[in-house]
Amino acid sequence: MLFGALEAGGTKMVMAVGDEKGNILEQKSLPTLTPEETVPELLSYFSKKEICALGIGAFGPVDVNPQSKSFGHILDTPKLAWKNYNLYGAFQEKLGIPIGFDTDVNSSCLGEITFGQAGNLNSVVYLTIGTGIGAGIYVNGKLLHGMLHPEGGHIMITRHPEDSFEGCCPYHGGCLEGMAAGPAIEKRWGKRAAELEQESAVWELEAYYIAQALTNYILILSPEKIILGGGVMHQKQLFPLIREQVKKMLNGYINTKEISSLDQYIVPASLKDNQGILGCLQLAKLEYEQQVKYVQ
Numbered sequence: 001m002l003f004g005a006l007e008a009g010g011t012k013m014v015m016a017v018g019d020e021k022g023n024i025l026e027q028k029s030l031p032t033l034t035p036e037e038t039v040p041e042l043l044s045y046f047s048k049k050e051i052c053a054l055g056i057g058a059f060g061p062v063d064v065n066p067q068s069k070s071f072g073h074i075l076d077t078p079k080l081a082w083k084n085y086n087l088y089g090a091f092q093e094k095l096g097i098p099i100g101f102d103t104d105v106n107s108s109c110l111g112e113i114t115f116g117q118a119g120n121l122n123s124v125v126y127l128t129i130g131t132g133i134g135a136g137i138y139v140n141g142k143l144l145h146g147m148l149h150p151e152g153g154h155i156m157i158t159r160h161p162e163d164s165f166e167g168c169c170p171y172h173g174g175c176l177e178g179m180a181a182g183p184a185i186e187k188r189w190g191k192r193a194a195e196l197e198q199e200s201a202v203w204e205l206e207a208y209y210i211a212q213a214l215t216n217y218i219l220i221l222s223p224e225k226i227i228l229g230g231g232v233m234h235q236k237q238l239f240p241l242i243r244e245q246v247k248k249m250l251n252g253y254i255n256t257k258e259i260s261s262l263d264q265y266i267v268p269a270s271l272k273d274n275q276g277i278l279g280c281l282q283l284a285k286l287e288y289e290q291q292v293k294y295v296q
């Protein structure tokens with residue numbers, strides 16, 4: 001049985017066809033232009049495939065509440081061409097197959113849970129740090145939604161006393177994304193993250209901000225594992241720095257076996273940057289199973 005997967009990102013669209021075991025049989029990507037330019041190409045790709053269901057992990061904010069009138073629409077985005085666009089509806093209308101729909105980061109979290117390193121866990125936080133910052137959250141065996149969905153990249157953090165960078169989030173200035181995403185690193189230091197690998201001050205500061213976020217997630221969500229993905233996290237030197245800062249910030253207040261072995265608790269993504277597309281594949285499978293069960 002084959003399923004389709006679409007990781008609908010703000011800069012590129014990744015599409016794939018795979019099976020229920022997470023074997024990706026084919027995969028390709030397109031730049032994300034306007035809906036009028038990009039969506040027909042995606043529809044034409046998937047309509048030629050023999051897939052039973054499609055899973056979409058979309059950049060947000062998006063409406064993920066199936067009871068809502070605007071379910072599957074992209075909401076208030078700085079990418080104006082996509083604002084209020086009914087992404088789910090476009091695929092539903094053309095393909096007429098079950099479609100699972102969630103955020104791109106929740107899909108990545110689901111990918112790690114289904115095919116990666118978090119398989120036996122009930123509560124997991126997946127944080128991506130790249131051109132933006134987003135959190136996928138799995139709590140008590142389910143991806144977390146609420147009035148909307150978590151927006152864990154935009155949490156408020158405390159500025160480092162020696163950091164004068166004002167932050168670059170268009171909404172909040174110095175939120176986590178405004179201080180620590182790839183564009184913030186580039187603006188603050190005048191070079192792209194990849195060119196700053198040897199500059200220890202860059203990564204000390206980056207770890208200080210990421211650790212604040214993780215400490216807050218630990219205290220609020222009590223995850224059993226935290227997985228860090230995205231382009232910035234390819235800087236492997238960040239991991240020990242982040243773990244050290246988290247330990248310092250928790251300051252002995254939480255004493256669990258997880259916190260006593262931070263090397264296994266705060267970890268890099270394990271699926272070679274395929275966690276998102278694999279999560280979309282699983283969204284498709286789950287939606288298919290749910291609809292089949294409903295029909296029976």
Ligand SMILES: [Zn+2]
Pocket residue numbers: 153154169170171172173175176177178
């Ligand atoms: Zn923000």
